[in-house]
Structures are given as structure tokens and as C-alpha cells.
Amino acid sequence: MKLRGLAFAALMALGAAGAAGSAQAQTMSYAQAAGLLAQHCGEDIMKLCRGQNLGNGAIYNCLSQNVGRLSPACAANHEGIRQMTEARAAAQREVHKVCDRDRAQYCPGMVPGDGNIVSCLLEASKVVSQACTSALINAGYNQQ
């Protein structure tokens, strides 16, 4: 299906480590990924995973264990959707590593851990490195 191809294309682009530095995020928001899961797998979940929850990977595990019984749309997309959620999470984890040099240069002495650094990097968006800019975009931090 279309979704799968696009999801993989986005992941491939992520893997290319921000080479192009495009302004378009290579990840999607948690809301979008979760919305797609409901759209493609909502009925499967109510049928096959009743009583289970999104947390702790329970729904993902349930869908994986029932792979032969899934609707075509869910079977084609649930793995890709999971990967998009993970891609956003990975991007959010990576920001501080990728942007560390920019932080030292543009946000010296800033106390870490409470969003100060991300806000400072965003304010310095005109001067921060391409790699850091891409990391901020893929983490979804630029959408205020």
C-alpha cells in the first residue's frame, strides 16, 4: 500500500542523516501516527485485542501475534506506523547529541533538562548547524 511505501521512504531519508537538510520533517507527529493506527487497525484492535491498551507495546504485540487474521489495510500498515512512532521518539532522543556543539556555542551556561536548551536552539535557528536544524525539525520541536 501507499502508506507503507511512504513510511519507508521517510525512514530511508532519516537514515541519510540529514544530508540535504530539508525544511520538511522526515517524521510525523505522535497524533498523526496514532490516528493512522486507529484508521487502519481500529476495527482489528476492537476485534482481536479487546481489553488491551496502547501502552507498553500491548497493541503492537497483539497485532503482531495475530498477523494472519488482520485486515489487509492493517496488515499492510501497522508495522510502518509503529516505525514512524519510533522514528519520532528516536529523533527526540537524538536532539541533544546532534545539537551539542550548537548548544555549547549558542546557549552557553543554559541549565539543561527543562526545555530551555531546545527553546534556545530554536531561537538561534538562523545560526545553528544544518544537522541540528534537521534534528529539531524531525523531533517536531519547531512547531510551536
Add this chain to the structure above:
Amino acid sequence: MKFQMRSALLLSAALLAPVLLAAPASAQVATSNAQIVQGLQASVADVPNVSAEALRGLAVAHMKYTGPPESRPPLAIQLDQLAQINVEIEFDLNSAMIKPSSYRTLGSVADAMHNPILLGYKFLVVGNTDTTGTREINLKLSQERADAVMQALATTFRVDPRRLQAVGLGEENLQDVKNPHAAINRRVQIFNLGSTGVLTP
């Protein structure tokens, strides 16, 4: 200042949002996220010291008022001063299972908690029921539901668990006391509990 967002807004935004992967930054999503972020922005300098545990104690104590809902005194909690939103999360009947129709809403809450403006804050998830069923079961069910929301935020959506607390108040904190079965009473609220302080990664 208190900003309450009715979830209808959120849900309609969710339904309208295009599902094209190629355009992740759609206007509708940004708008609903912006509303959540705005609603949850800390609005008071001195956030009253509120904890899930203390609220649980108050809810249990409140069960001694055995009269009809209208006759019970309001739960004496200081939540009104906190930045907060109501979100409509649908659960399966008599269950803590979040229905897939509410996944997107939950994702929007997670996106808001990851917004740089809110990254430095911790949040309280509060579950409430209407008055259908017994008060004991309602208290237990609402706790399980609040926990389910917190678990999804903390695991699937990677909100640092140190930023989250959850409490179920059962039917002890009705929003519409005159209509104890009203849908508005079955709500999940999210409150900003103030700064996290420095969290080591």
C-alpha cells in the same frame, strides 16, 4: 487564568486532518496541538502542591457523604487554579481499554507534552466517571483508566514518566452535579503541576 478546551474541537480537528504522510505538518494538527499547549501552559507562579496520592485520599474520604450527588459537598481540591484541559478519551464499557477512536487525541496530548514550551513541566492525569454503577467500582475504574492514559504517554509516546502522575476520582468530583449521568462527567483532565526541576537524562 483557566483555559478549558472542549474536546469536540480536538476530535473534529482530528477527523478533518489529512492522513497523507507526505505532509506531516498539516494546519489542523498544528491548531489542535497549539490549543492543547496553550491550555496546559502554566498560568500561576505558585502552583499549589497537588499530588495524585493526596487527591486519592480526598476522593476516598469524600465517599462518606452518602446522599444524592447534589447534596455532597464539593471535593475540596485546589485544581481550579492549575492550567488544565479536558480531553475526551473514549474507553470500552466498564473497561480501562482506550478505544482506537481516541488514539489520535492521546497522540496530540503527547505531542503537546513534547512541545518545547511544556518540556519543563510535569502533569497530572485525572480520570472521572459519572454516577452509573457503584462508587467503589467507579473509583477503581477511573484509576485504571487514568493509569492507562499515563502508561500510553510514558511508553508508546515517550513522555518521561517522572513528569507524569495519575489519579482516578471516580464520581467524587462531578463537573455537572445537577445531571450526574451527563457525558461531561466522564472526562479525563490533564493539569500542569509546575516545573519538573532538572531531570537528569
